Amino acid sequence: MIEEQISIPLKNSNEALKLLGIGDKNAKNLKRKFGVRLSIEDNELLIKGNTVNTEIIKVRLKEVIAKLRNDMDMHSNVVETILMGDNKNISSFEVNSERIDPKSIGQSNLIDKILKDPLVLVTGPAGTGKTFLTVACACRLLEEGKIERIILCRPVVEAGESLGFLPGDIDSKVFPYFRPLHDSLVKLLGFPATKRMFDSGVIEMAPLAYMRGRTLEDAFLILDEAQNTTIAQMKMFLTRMGKGSKTVVTGDPSQCDLPKNKVSGLTHSLNILSKIENVGVVELKGSDMVRHPLVGKIDKAFGAEC
Incomplete structure (x- = not known):
């Protein structure tokens, strides 16, 4: 041989x-x-x-x-x-009998960091699984009784479009912005269970502007699309974390919809917080893509143009 x-x-x-x-x-x-x-x-x-x-x-x-x-x-x-090779992937776990298997070393590192550190900053292009895996980890900790609530937060900034007037209460108005997070929950928990948890307040959607003045204990806070936060908004969100809580911030700096003269709160946070103990930083890359292979090529072709 x-x-x-x-x-x-x-x-x-x-x-x-x-x-x-x-x-x-x-x-x-x-x-x-x-x-x-x-x-x-x-x-x-x-x-x-x-x-x-x-x-x-x-x-x-x-x-x-x-x-x-x-x-x-x-x-x-x-x-x-x-x-x-005694375990195919030690970062794998189950949520509601749905097996979560990281598809790359980067995704495995993300899960490890989320379960270990109270604050994790995650960046990466579209399709790298950063939002889905974060929601999956939150559901896992909820099942294990290590947290009591899941708080989903996003800045309400439109990607070059205007949604116009939407009827209904605040949840109805902001729901289009939260659809990716909601879809992840439904995939993991099923629609009936997801609806019950929203109705009971175990899971909550909160536009970033509505987080001011709150202190959230024993909760898993997720800030998605964080590249669209200002520095002040990011500071406000990160200081909402109370005793027994965990916070994960996800975003793609290359898809920032802020005005050109505004510095992204995500970029600023990465610069000033990455060296602090118990703050995890994970950068997912094109090799971590789990969407159609063409997505990675499209993202690379557009680069920093938009």
């Missing part, structure tokens, strides 16, 4: 220690199970073995490295689980 050698560059010795395990435990287990040998030379991880197994282990090692660079405190058991 043909043998192959692959090298993966490492940033430091800590990464090497995490990958190989205490006493080279992971390296020994991989050699025993897959016949693949790991070694370190000049800050490079060398993988040697038959072509098929070497490629399999390379993919798993790269997944672990990506996770480590987001969280160096990741438990050794998690590293071992990924490398040995």
Whole structure:
């Protein structure tokens, strides 16, 4: 059988220690199970073995490295689980019997950050799953009793269009803006359960302007389309978080509908909050796309034009 050698560059010795395990435990287990040998030379991880197994282990090692660079405190058991393939995806979970499987390392990192940190800022182009996975995590925590309410919030800014006068109460007027969030809830929980939760106040839609003056405890706050917030609006929203609450902010800076002279609150927050402890930052990219493959090409073609 043909043998192959692959090298993966490492940033430091800590990464090497995490990958190989205490006493080279992971390296020994991989050699025993897959016949693949790991070694370190000049800050490079060398993988040697038959072509098929070497490629399999390379993919798993790269997944672990990506996770480590987001969280160096990741438990050794998690590293071992990924490398040995004992669980296809440790970030997978179920909501109302609907299985949630992240489709990329970026999506897996997003789930990990949301479940770990009280505040997470998520950016990425359309179709990367940032809104759906955020709603799924909120539903999971609600099912587990770790939160009591889900608050859905969006700035009411139109993408170059005018909806005009809409009859009805405030929920009816703003519902078109919240449709993507509502669709995610219906997919996860079903329409009857979603309606009951809205009627009982367990799930609430709140235009950004209506958040002022509130303190929300034991709640999961989601601010979607956050690229359309001003700096003042973003500060107001982030300071609504009370005891036992979790906040996730999602947006795509390239799709900002604010006037040209206005700085996006999302962009500003990324600049000033990303280094603060317990603030998670996740940047999803084209490789995390889960919509039609053409969407990524369209998004790239338009670039920053609009």
